[in-house]
Amino acid sequence: MTKMSRPLLAMAIMGAMTGAASADVIKVGVIGTMSGPYSLFGKNFKMGIDAWVAENGNKVGNHTVEFVYRDEESPNPAKSKALAQELLVKEKVQYLAGVYFTPNAMAIAPLLEESKTPLIVMNAATSAIVEKSPYIVRTSFTMWQNTVPAAKVAFKNSAKKVAIAVSDYGPGIDAEAAFKKTFEGEGGAIVEAVRIPLATTDFSPIMQRIKDSGADTIFTFLPSGPPTLGFVKAYLDNGLKVAGVKLMSTGDVVTEPDLPNIGDAGIGILSTYHYSVSHDSKENAAFLAQLKKGGASVDEVTMTSVAAYDGARLIYKMIEATDGKRDPAKAVDAVKDMKWVSPRGPVSIDPATRHIRQNVYLRSVAKVDGKLINKEEQTFADQPDWALSKQ
Amino acid sequence: MSDITMIHAPQKRVPFAQEAAGALTILALGAVGYFLYPDDLAFLTRLIGIAFLVLSLDLVTGYCGVATLGHAAQFGVGAYAAGIACIRGVTDPVALLGVGLVAGTIMGLISGALITRFRGLPQLVLSIAVGQLVAGLANKLSWLTGGSDGLSGIEPGKVFGVFGFDMYSRTGYLFSLAVLVITFVVLQRFVRSPFGLMCRGIKDDDLRAKMIGVSIYPRLVAMYGVAGAVAGIGGALTAISTGVVGLDSVSFERSAEVLVMLVLGGAGHLWGALAGTVIFMIFEHVVAAANPFHWMTMVGLLLILIVVFAPRGLIAPVMSLWTKMTRKGKAA
Numbered sequence: 001m002t003k004m005s006r007p008l009l010a011m012a013i014m015g016a017m018t019g020a021a022s023a024d025v026i027k028v029g030v031i032g033t034m035s036g037p038y039s040l041f042g043k044n045f046k047m048g049i050d051a052w053v054a055e056n057g058n059k060v061g062n063h064t065v066e067f068v069y070r071d072e073e074s075p076n077p078a079k080s081k082a083l084a085q086e087l088l089v090k091e092k093v094q095y096l097a098g099v100y101f102t103p104n105a106m107a108i109a110p111l112l113e114e115s116k117t118p119l120i121v122m123n124a125a126t127s128a129i130v131e132k133s134p135y136i137v138r139t140s141f142t143m144w145q146n147t148v149p150a151a152k153v154a155f156k157n158s159a160k161k162v163a164i165a166v167s168d169y170g171p172g173i174d175a176e177a178a179f180k181k182t183f184e185g186e187g188g189a190i191v192e193a194v195r196i197p198l199a200t201t202d203f204s205p206i207m208q209r210i211k212d213s214g215a216d217t218i219f220t221f222l223p224s225g226p227p228t229l230g231f232v233k234a235y236l237d238n239g240l241k242v243a244g245v246k247l248m249s250t251g252d253v254v255t256e257p258d259l260p261n262i263g264d265a266g267i268g269i270l271s272t273y274h275y276s277v278s279h280d281s282k283e284n285a286a287f288l289a290q291l292k293k294g295g296a297s298v299d300e301v302t303m304t305s306v307a308a309y310d311g312a313r314l315i316y317k318m319i320e321a322t323d324g325k326r327d328p329a330k331a332v333d334a335v336k337d338m339k340w341v342s343p344r345g346p347v348s349i350d351p352a353t354r355h356i357r358q359n360v361y362l363r364s365v366a367k368v369d370g371k372l373i374n375k376e377e378q379t380f381a382d383q384p385d386w387a388l389s390k391q
Numbered sequence: 392m393s394d395i396t397m398i399h400a401p402q403k404r405v406p407f408a409q410e411a412a413g414a415l416t417i418l419a420l421g422a423v424g425y426f427l428y429p430d431d432l433a434f435l436t437r438l439i440g441i442a443f444l445v446l447s448l449d450l451v452t453g454y455c456g457v458a459t460l461g462h463a464a465q466f467g468v469g470a471y472a473a474g475i476a477c478i479r480g481v482t483d484p485v486a487l488l489g490v491g492l493v494a495g496t497i498m499g500l501i502s503g504a505l506i507t508r509f510r511g512l513p514q515l516v517l518s519i520a521v522g523q524l525v526a527g528l529a530n531k532l533s534w535l536t537g538g539s540d541g542l543s544g545i546e547p548g549k550v551f552g553v554f555g556f557d558m559y560s561r562t563g564y565l566f567s568l569a570v571l572v573i574t575f576v577v578l579q580r581f582v583r584s585p586f587g588l589m590c591r592g593i594k595d596d597d598l599r600a601k602m603i604g605v606s607i608y609p610r611l612v613a614m615y616g617v618a619g620a621v622a623g624i625g626g627a628l629t630a631i632s633t634g635v636v637g638l639d640s641v642s643f644e645r646s647a648e649v650l651v652m653l654v655l656g657g658a659g660h661l662w663g664a665l666a667g668t669v670i671f672m673i674f675e676h677v678v679a680a681a682n683p684f685h686w687m688t689m690v691g692l693l694l695i696l697i698v699v700f701a702p703r704g705l706i707a708p709v710m711s712l713w714t715k716m717t718r719k720g721k722a723a
Contacts, residue, residue: 034684035679035683035684035686035687036687039684042683043684069683070683071684075539075541075637075639076639077541077543077633077635077637078437078440078629078633078635078637078640079437081433081634081635082433082434082436082437082633085432085434085558085559085560086431086433086434086680088558089433089558090430090431102541103537103540103543103635103637103638104637106540106543106635107541107634107637110546111558126540128540132543168531169530169538169539171539173538
């Protein structure tokens with residue numbers, strides 16, 4: 001029984017999968033953090049995709065596109081892989097997208113070649129992900145991409161001695177390495193490097209250590225949420241700001257939904273990031289208007305909605321290029337070299353790395369019309385992922 | 392309690408009848424999963440992996456009365472050991488299971504030696520500490536474990552050189568199911584052995600056990616070792632079928648979640664552990680797919696209902712019904 005049925009079953013499934021090429025509905029599986037502490041970012045995936053669909057319709061040629069959502073919840077690679085398999089085998093999706101956490105993306109990567117499915121990563125920011133499969137394209141950012149300009153700015157602002165304080169996990173360690181390499185390359189000195197456990201809430205001892213190190217600038221990366229607030233508060237309360245020690249970070253520390261909680265004391269904090277909700281362009285204005293029309297509040301917009309919006313653009317382009325057939329190589333080729341103006345500014349897909357090239361902005365927290373925003377002050381044009389591109 | 396001891400008392404009439412029944416039941420359920428839900432095998436494989444951890448927890452919590460919130464440590468150490476071995480060149484799945492088993496046993500003996508020295512709250516706190524220690528190490532030793540990025544690139548070879556692992560998870564599922572059946576049968580035997588019954592006695596009344604001359608501590612540590620072996624197998628299976636090991640496999644949440652599953656099914660019964668895993672995971676899977684945004688509320692509701700209406704787990708009412716029926720049968 002099993003001997004006969006297994007190949008039959010395999011053929012039936014393969015048949016169903018290739019059959020999807022001529023079918024009218026093309027499914028896209030989106031895996032994101034839809035519940036739990038990171039649900040804001042998963043919700044933003046959906047907001048961004050919905051905005052794209054609202055603007056461009058749910059049809060590419062005569063193919064109807066349907067998005068199927070699954071909840072990755074937390075860094076849980078086993079669960080994410082099972083979800084991806086379910087989407088591929090049961091829902092017969094032709095594209096996978098989303099993914100908030102790096103380990104989850106790593107778990108999904110080995111499935112792509114076997115199932116001939118492209119994956120559009122809309123967040124997971126460890127550089128190496130795109131190297132795990134030729135069918136991965138990323139529309140978010142990497143820590144290296146955002147940190148290298150921060151180090152350059154710090155050096156230009158005549159910082160001599162920098163203390164680095166990062167969360168003790170993958171992205172934090174990436175940020176530390178990127179900052180250290182760039183800053184020392186420019187000729188500056190790192191006097192202290194602290195790795196903070198993720199669960200830390202009391203940052204006073206760390207501030208004391210930084211004070212004692214004689215640093216004139218702090219560079220920090222922490223995942224947005226309660227730790228970032230605690231860190232900024234400790235920086236202010238321990239008198240470091242008054243003593244003239246500057247605070248630099250990537251935009252993760254000062255995401256727009258968090259700014260009201262940091263309050264006016266945060267004015268002047270510098271950060272480098274690829275997207276500010278207050279970015280002044282007609283594309284961004286139209287994007288925010290579309291999000292509002294879809295029922296979203298501008299106060300909860302984060303970088304993941306833009307990554308999802310641009311990701312949906314790539315998926316539409318892929319479907320158009322392959323005419324709805326399952327042909328991942330052709331699909332990925334179609335978006336390499338693609339250039340367009342995103343709500344975050346001009347962007348392009350780097351054909352060598354399949355990672356997005358984009359402007360990185362130096363911003364400072366400022367109060368405009370009674371509202372705290374990240375005001376863009378300087379643009380670093382066309383930044384690659386510095387860890388992948390050897391330039 | 393007398394009900395339970397009756398059920399677990401060795402039955403002399405047909406040798407291996409219970410084991411055969413257990414194996415056949417699991418195989419039948421497994422076949423149902425394989426043939427009726429061929430598209431969900433990836434999920435079912437993950438479920439079986441977790442079932443090992445719940446069974447393992449049942450051994451220490453249900454059979455020995457040890458309160459622990461750090462049991463994922465054994466599972467995670469097994470998973471990491473198998474994953475690391477696979478990346479360093481040991482790709483045979485059966486050998487990897489062995490690696491997971493040994494690593495899990497060692498971890499079990501270590502945590503058992505620490506945790507079972509105490510009773511009550513200190514024990515619970517210590518179990519959390521051990522779990523957190525392992526989680527901290529897994530994060531810190533990122534050159535070995537991949538840290539928070541997870542240990543990826545685990546590509547096990549074919550089972551017996553014939554059946555390869557693919558994205559449909561057929562091999563992964565059948566392999567896991569086979570290992571589960573073997574483990575379950577062995578455990579059924581084990582919990583009714585004099586050693587297993589003695590552990591049960593220690594749980595019910597450790598003072599009395601002491602009075603009749605049982606040294607409790609070494610027994611509990613040994614039981615922890617066995618539980619570690621079971622959890623280690625589960626960890627290795629998950630590592631093999633997923634190809635990635637993440638920090639979640641040693642996390643506090645994992646420990647707490649499996650405790651919930653065990654309580655749901657009914658601690659102190661191997662079937663309770665299995666039933667709890669199956670019900671919890673399937674319920675979670677179905678509601679999470681139906682509504683990815685608000686499914687956690689539904690899971691919370693289920694737990695409240697269970698605690699209110701079946702505080703001793705779902706298996707308890709089933710068991711009492713079963714004994715009632717068999718007694719009636721005897722009377723007639």
